[in-house]
Amino acid sequence: MASPPPSALDTKLEILKNQVYEQCLDEEPDTVFRQQDILDMGVIPDSDAALLLAVTQRLVDEKLFKMVRDGQLGWMYRPLEDALKYRGLTHEQEMVYSLIDESSTEGIWSKTIKNKTALHETLMRSALKALETKRLISDMKSVEHPTRKMYIKSTLRPSEKATGGAWYTDNELDEAFIEGLTGVLYKYIEARSFYRSTSRRPLKRIAGRPAPKAAAAGPETITLLPLPPTYRGYPSLAELTLFIESSPITSTTLSADDISALLDVLIYDRRIEQVVAGPEGVAFKAVRKAIVGDESVERGNGVTEAPCGRCPVFELCEEGGPVSASSCVYFQEWLTGGGF
Structure with missing residues (x-):
């Protein structure tokens, strides 16, 4: 037996339902529509409240709307693709699925x-189990709560907060990966933080004193010397991010925030420091390591007690240059008895 034709009211409700839904799609998915918002669309004739409720109820029945109760009645729309997934679910399945749906990428x-x-x-x-069979949901692991049974929509990927981001592999912190990347970053920054001197004897000597004797036949050593204060070639966060992205070190896509986290580790370990330089205003330079237990360092004397005797930029020091005795703050402090 054929079903009876739709009544005039049913036809009217169907038309109004489609018009309201189409206008809702113009807004963001997280928009909450109140009764007045829907009346302001100019779709409901004479702003009839009863007709409005009939239209919204039909949208709810077809899973195109979901009700929101946050002190007053409201609705949020679902995309048609999502609404179709709700149709055919039992009441219990819909209750469970709606909670998993609302949890989004957090699970x-x-x-x-x-x-x-x-x-x-x-x-x-x-x-x-029924939702998993229909492939609407799947279980997930969370690094924050590794022992909990978590669920997420099967079409979503867990958030970085849940997975741990790039630093976790199979929900385990990949320490070797982190150490490898921090080492590569440090070497890149170090190469841009100093110039290398291979001289076996000082290029300058203290007036009135003979030049120190060069070390007897031995391998030529490389000394890292600081760059002048006017140097602006220290790498920035953007440059370091691009360096990692374009290098074959890893196939994992790392954001600027990921690289910044690695730089924070290097800063905490006192291997690098931030400096004011470059177009971004902030760049990074390597920290010069102090010589500890080096047998080639002679016992202290009057020369080494003075700032000039231990100055790392002694070779650059000259009047009119970027570093000079007249502008040296350490030299002035030493002369006034402040020590060094």
């Missing part, structure tokens, strides 16, 4: 689902 704990739905354990697990 939700099975115990939270049970508490919020107040479903019996058997009913809840049956609903979860």
